[in-house]
Amino acid sequence: MAQIRALVAEDESILSYALLQALGRLWPELQICGVVENGVAAVQEALAQQPDILFLDIKMPGKTGLEVAQELAEEWPEGPAFPLIVFVTAYDEYAIQAFEHSASDYVLKPISDERLAKTVGRLKARLDNSQERSSELERVVGQLRSLMPQAAAETERLEVIRAAVGNQIRMIPVADVLYFEATDKYINVVTAEHSSLIRTSLKDLLPQLDSKLFWQIHRSTVVNTRQVQVAIRDETGKLTLKLRGSDDVLHVSRVYAHLFRQM
Known part of the structure; x- marks a missing residue:
């Protein structure tokens, strides 16, 4: 051995x-x-x-x-x-x-x-x-x-995200967000028109999102399921997502791949 x-x-x-x-x-x-x-x-x-x-x-x-x-x-x-x-x-x-x-x-x-x-x-x-x-x-x-955190049922849901862009505040309806992507100290809020940075963490953001619509697909990524056009599984079993109105391709980790099993 x-x-x-x-x-x-x-x-x-x-x-x-x-x-x-x-x-x-x-x-x-x-x-x-x-x-x-x-x-x-x-x-x-x-x-x-x-x-x-x-x-x-x-x-x-x-x-x-x-x-x-x-x-x-x-x-x-x-x-x-x-x-x-x-x-x-x-x-x-x-x-x-x-x-x-x-x-x-x-x-x-x-x-x-x-x-x-x-x-x-x-x-x-x-x-x-x-x-x-x-x-x-x-x-x-x-x-x-089984260890993935669950959003608290009584938490008030976000409707609009306020992101600083220069000397302006961009008002982003949560429904327009394609996905959130965590960086070192910020979260990148991505819509079909633009990307904006907000200073928070996914841990703090997740309880404020509707868990029926926003799914965590990676330790650093949360996607708006209404903006997902198709989930593609390659020959090795890895999953990627194509989004409506965007050329971005999101990768689904092994931990969250079960969310996209056929109903």
Whole structure:
């Protein structure tokens, strides 16, 4: 069997050292291919290294462990097996949520050899099961869907968006929006006529939109379904959307592809 490789994402150096020492005792043949200290680096290194196992701290700077898992599920290339995910957390409520919804396992801080040994045993069993291993990405994608935030029923719906354009305020009816696209600190509001930037986040914007009409299709994109002309699935199963009155093509991530299944 090929050597098993693991990537560790933990922002506290003392705790990452403790985990590495415990893994060295319990699984000496495991190769640690990297240790990173934030969620952004975790995504970058996981995509570059393509490890077999990913130990993810739930609460990290940049991106949370769950956000890292979602981004990897969206961006993971075709072919390589998706890593088994283990969440490492000091908060039991987070651990239970992670274990039930999107992780192969979880361990609590401070690291216990007894508890970690059980995790190691489960990981080895999953790695030995080729059928289960090949379906890991599909399993994680399905479980991540249950973690998607739901808009609050009592939230007042946006009717008009006010976007600053130079020394003017552009009044944009929400019904005219083709899609919203999150950038670093802004959201790009795209209509058939123009694009405008507003300073907010998708997390804050989503509860103000009608969830029956506005669907999140990617971690950074929300589309107005009334403006979707057709959804196209290519030979690899990837989905793209063509919009009315626009040449823009939107990509639908694996996490949200189920929204476009045939009725």
